[in-house]
Amino acid sequence: GAVVSQHPSWVICKSGTSVKIECRSLDFQATTMFWYRQFPKQSLMLMATSNEGSKATYEQGVEKDKFLINHASLTLSTLTVTSAHPEDSSFYICSAPTGRITGELFFGEGSRLTVL
Amino acid sequence: AQSVTQPDIHITVSEGASLELRCNYSYGATPYLFWYVQSPGQGLQLLLKYFSGDTLVQGIKGFEAEFKRSQSSFNLRKPSVHWSDAAEYFCAVGTSGGYQKVTFGTGTKLQVIP
Numbered sequence: 041g042a043v044v045s046q047h048p049s050w051v052i053c054k055s056g057t058s059v060k061i062e063c064r065s066l067d068f069q070a071t072t073m074f075w076y077r078q079f080p081k082q083s084l085m086l087m088a089t090s091n092e093g094s095k096a097t098y099e100q101g102v103e104k105d106k107f108l109i110n111h112a113s114l115t116l117s118t119l120t121v122t123s124a125h126p127e128d129s130s131f132y133i134c135s136a137p138t139g140r141i142t143g144e145l146f147f148g149e150g151s152r153l154t155v156l
Numbered sequence: 157a158q159s160v161t162q163p164d165i166h167i168t169v170s171e172g173a174s175l176e177l178r179c180n181y182s183y184g185a186t187p188y189l190f191w192y193v194q195s196p197g198q199g200l201q202l203l204l205k206y207f208s209g210d211t212l213v214q215g216i217k218g219f220e221a222e223f224k225r226s227q228s229s230f231n232l233r234k235p236s237v238h239w240s241d242a243a244e245y246f247c248a249v250g251t252s253g254g255y256q257k258v259t260f261g262t263g264t265k266l267q268v269i270p
Contacts, residue, residue, distance in 0.1 A: 083246065083262045133199055144190065144250070145258065147199040
């Protein structure tokens with residue numbers, strides 16, 4: 041079946057640096073992808089909707105200049121955490137619609153970011 | 157706006173015992189309902205979904221869930237739990253208006269003891 045893959049699965053960086061996380065749809069095209077953030081012992085919070093060929097749509101309270109999203113092709117969306125700080129440390133998960141039913145999503149494996 | 161409530165943060169069951177995880181939703185129209193499972197440090201896997209038809213839906217790994225409109229509930233059940241079922245379970249509601257309107261509950265962490 042269709043699969044969504046994220047890379048890297050974990051990354052450690054210094055404060056002030058930028059980190060890029062990739063989300064790829066394997067064997068299917070995704071015009072839309074979603075980026076979630078999950079804090080420890082909490083639920084997934086939708087950060088933004090990535091749209092192929094157009095600007096991402098950010099949820100209220102999410103800094104678009106800090107979390108840059110680029111959906112360069114039908115199989116790739118990237119999330120760049122710019123000038124990362126320790127409070128950005130989190131588990132970031134991407135997802136893409138299966139196309140079979142509204143709301144049904146394939147999820148990536150997640151990327152754990154630790155900012156020192 | 158839709159919302160999902162999972163009242164149980166943490167549940168412990170013995171291996172072989174039955175399991176029921178509660179989920180209540182709030183949405184004005186007919187919802188799309190999902191249960192996802194997340195193993196430690198990993199992404200989410202779809203267990204089952206409901207969007208219409210039979211209110212009792214079967215999923216993978218022996219799980220089932222029943223949609224009860226009168227109670228706004230979509231509880232997840234399994235007759236006999238296995239140690240490998242230990243994970244975090246998320247109930248989610250999707251609207252009919254677009255892909256992005258999927259709201260997750262806060263999750264229930266399941267611990268299975270021998």
